[in-house]
Amino acid sequence: MLPDFCLRTVEKNMNTMIGKNQRPELLMPAGDMQKLMTAVRFGADAVYLGTDLFGLRAHAGNFSLEQLHSARAFTRRHGVALYLTLNASLRPFEIAALERLLEDLKPIDLDAYIIADPGVLATIRKIDPERAIHISTQVNSCNPQAAEFWRLNGASRINLARELSLEDIRDFAAATELELECFVHGAMCVAHSGRCLLSTALLGRRANRGDCAQPCRWNYALVEETRPNESFAIEEDQRGTYLMNSRDLCLVEYLPQLMAAGVDSFKVEGRMKSLYYVATTARVYRDALERLWQDPSDQDPRWREELEKVSHRPYDSGFLLGYEDAKIHAQDTHYIRTHDFVGFVNEDDDHGLWVAGRNRFFVGDELELIGPGMRQQTFRVDEIQTLEGERVPAGQPNSRLKMALPQWAEAGDLIRRQRPEGE
Template sequence: MTTRTNQNKPELLMPAGDLQKLKTAVRYGADAVYLGTEDFGLRAHAGNFSLEDLCAAREITREAGVAIYLTLNASLRPGEFVALEQLLEKLKPLELDAYIVADPGVLTTIRKVDPQRAIHISTQANSCNPQAAEFWRLAGANRLNLARELTLEDIRAFAEQTEMELECFVHGAMCVAHSGRCLISAALNERSANRGDCSQPCRWNYQLTEQTRPTEPMNVEEDFRGTYFFNSRDLCLIEQLPDLIAAGVHSFKVEGRMKSLYYVATAARIYRDAIDRLWDDPTDIDPLWREELEKVSHRPYDTGFLLGTDDAKVHPADTHYVRTHDFVGFVRRDENGLWVEGRNRFLLGDELELIGPQMKQEKFTAANIRTLAGKELQAGNPNYQLRMLLPDWADDGDLIRRKRPEKK
């Protein structure tokens, strides 16, 4: 482990696919959130934010002391810059903390319309060396997201040779393409990943066909599960955080603007606890962190390219997620007290678990389930609004999960 090169505790940067996920990220420990508008980001099918939503998001984050970064990292075409300038003019009064960009033309436009705004360089820029960082710094950027293909040694060298803030992904989905710049989706069904409309063909099951026998597909591998050429594992660097802190990374970013509330809450609470504890003691790695991250829906975890190993990053078994737990309810509060918004079915007598910020969690039994009007229920179901017995410390924004029965 090298000597720590930056003196500030690294930032926890969480995804916010919509306003409720933003509130969850803030409550569960994010230092900053990143989100997109309905244009010029790379998640066309995330909830995304209208201008009105952005105003609300700005108020929430300002009150909580949390930074807000807006993604403008799509690759633009010539006819789109007028609309970009119009959007930037509307955004100026919100005083967002930074814009995330990849296109030099977008950066130049921001410098013209809103010259005081901080600019962060997206992973889409494929920044693999300190020389690239210097190019972006001279162009006016403040921070750079490191290419996911870099090793720990590469990151150490980066930090020693650049004056820019460095950000890296530590958790979430990975892409088969170099830093996410993929053409497969556009080639197969005319949906461009580089313009926010990826159809994720890397997750599909592929077969081989011979031209004169198109109705007789063959598996390329002799495996009953199918053939998944491009299906990347998910990234999880929770155990490598001490090395990344020591290397000089300023911000740890979690992927997942299209992921669930449960994912956002779980990832935020774990990485918040890990950053805080490891900052004080780099040896204080808690096995509970990895155990908890295994309880969110994910593909098999991997350390990506960080350790410089030659292990396959593709998961050939199938494209399905590992799911050991279901998110079954979201705790709300009104003038009459706490109630639960149902998200998945659970039954009277089921063993459930409540989770909250600061690593709070407690198992309890589903009991006294009632409608808001007081009618007894035998189960909670999606979209049900109900009251039930909860642990004493339960509060607005806590989540309820249930372990899935083991398959026989």
């Protein structure tokens, strides 16, 4: 016999299931308020974020209670769902802090908590029994029997393990009533998602707390104990050492197959990634989902071209096509970076549109303005002024600038510059 709260939640889940005749959700990360607003503006249907209220170490990429209230108000105004990650595995002394946190969170009316620890789920059920529960990638859910376990315990959605193939996902979807969420873009682990102690051991930054510093991608050298100032290269081959380097996931070309398989929500990884990454991935995946939902054969090469313009490791489809074809291992340690994010468009009553500088650019440069809905336009910088009217030869990080922009420019648009060859 299921406890009452489980029965209530299961019934609620069945009523709120995303209908399969509805376009799947685009779920974007938000590391701060500006990224959240950008994710929404550039096409997110739902946003996930973390909180620093857990009595744990605060770091960039988390929201305070006050910011969560603002995030809720903003997403509500735009009809966007808001999920909070509570997917840490807690030690006994942390449960009391979780209980206090859940009491504080109740009035915010979040759309779901993302959890991994059954103890966290049980605590949520005690304090906030009606709140929807999504099962995190950290659980590594690989089969519908696992999904059934979580459903019976009150979950409404499950994140599919990145290790599943398309065929596995089809079989999984056919055998579960839960909403299915699938990562389609972002970093991959060489361990099962986040279940690795490398970052904890080297830096005290725990992957399980969303704080992985990704030391698996660092360049390592060998040091002999008595010669601490001498290091010896460990070279697998002429490209260096890349024993633990994983590629980045990019499934934009496989969205029709994933939709047909029954995925309800497409998730982009990267709460710690840049504003430019959030804008670019959101606008590409939103456009792709909209168009492919109407016509699954409507593949646009611009989607992949645009995704190539954010800093990334070599892209791959991970395990989607099966283990035989998987190439999650990158062959060198470098990020591919063809463009720099140089400015963010703002607006106020005194100055109209102005640009917040994020990177250096110069008078005479060709820049590109990007906006939601795949809008983009190249333009030449003929003159740059400060907001005080002084002419300057270059835009700098943290500067406030006036310059001529394409006519359709709006506050919230981003400006990028192609890197010269070899830079």
